[in-house]
Amino acid sequence: MRVFVTGATGWIGSAVVKELVSAGHQVTGLTTTADGAERLKKLGAKARVGRLAQHDLLRDAAARCDAVIHTAFIHDLSHMSLTTRLRLFAGALNGGIVASFLRILAETESGAILALGSGLEGSGRPLVVTSGVAFLPQGKISTESDDHMSDSPNRSFSEAAALSLIARGVRSSIIRLAPTVHGFGDRGFAAQIIAAARKKGVSPYIDSGANRWAAVHRLDAAKLFRLALEKGVSGAKYHGVGEVGIPFRDIASLIATRLRLPAVGIPAAKAAKHFGILSNFVGLDNPASSEWTRQALGWVPEQESLLADMDAHYFAPGS
CATH class of the missing domain: 3.40.50.720 (NAD(P)-binding Rossmann-like Domain)
Structure with a gap:
């Protein structure tokens, strides 16, 4: 085709x-x-x-x-x-x-x-x-x-x-x-959140961090x-x-562990000061299913999870 x-x-x-x-x-x-x-x-x-x-x-x-x-x-x-x-x-x-x-x-x-x-x-x-x-x-x-x-x-x-x-x-x-x-070479949300944590010396999540990211x-x-x-x-x-929904607290905690920084909860009102424009997305509780998609197209995700991928590839020098 x-x-x-x-x-x-x-x-x-x-x-x-x-x-x-x-x-x-x-x-x-x-x-x-x-x-x-x-x-x-x-x-x-x-x-x-x-x-x-x-x-x-x-x-x-x-x-x-x-x-x-x-x-x-x-x-x-x-x-x-x-x-x-x-x-x-x-x-x-x-x-x-x-x-x-x-x-x-x-x-x-x-x-x-x-x-x-x-x-x-x-x-x-x-x-x-x-x-x-x-x-x-x-x-x-x-x-x-x-x-x-x-x-x-x-x-x-x-x-x-x-x-x-x-x-x-x-x-x-x-x-x-x-x-x-x-994935390897990502410059999107996950990479930008890591960069913000490096710059600010802290890895925050909003409120309890229970909100979920697909x-x-x-x-x-x-x-x-x-x-x-x-x-x-x-x-x-x-x-x-x-992945249907990963608690943002888990993402922030991984970043904190790998960068040897504190992971802390912050109120939504302070999110923009740390995350900048990403604050519009960080607090979203936005889990989503792909069950129908998988059945309709025979799609089977096979690659590693977000947290495993971040742990393996997102913290190398220069990344």
Whole structure:
């Protein structure tokens, strides 16, 4: 199968590319740089250099392929074009930087998904779009049938854009990833929390630390994307969750042990001082199930757990 992958040199996308190539698929990846194109060629994939705002490029690339996997995501300013950055700062003057960022994020990603869909329109070919389980209903184990909370930032705009394409003859499906996608080389939530503990000299958790984080290993997540591409059904929402919920206190305690620092509970009001922007996620009680996903696709997570992975790979010098 000829597959177009956006975000193909990113943390998730590069693992997806490797998984697809190893399974015999012909992959073309979207990357923003010539260096990224060279990295894709070394993985056995072709490359298209461009950005999510280039809708004609996305439409053409999708039309030339049998399927599309969308993993690209704007994480920070480095992922934005100059024009988008100017829009961000202009919008910050009217409503604040966070509101401006979320508005541009929704516009950019929704527009890109619709452009990809227009290249697949009327064909019944699959489009697999990335979302997340973060900000599904809190305090309970969420399932694939749950919707995101409307009063919190989330990826519902991605899901809405993808599912709107079903009526236009696109086999759209969603993969909701756990907030923590871990593995060797991770620079995400777990690595940033460790860095904060090193800098501040303490490893805190909020209140009792009983709130739970879902997690999945990067390689297991990549396998799920391939299975959704090959076997997924239109309109399905699959959960990329290897572990239902790990108490955050256990994560903080491991960090404290490995860095020889105290692990302490702090009130939510003080979380931002230690964690910065991550404080919006650290206190989430966001366990999630993938039972239906496993049954529907035959997905079996095989990699090591988050705590085992952190213990083995996240505390080496320079990590």
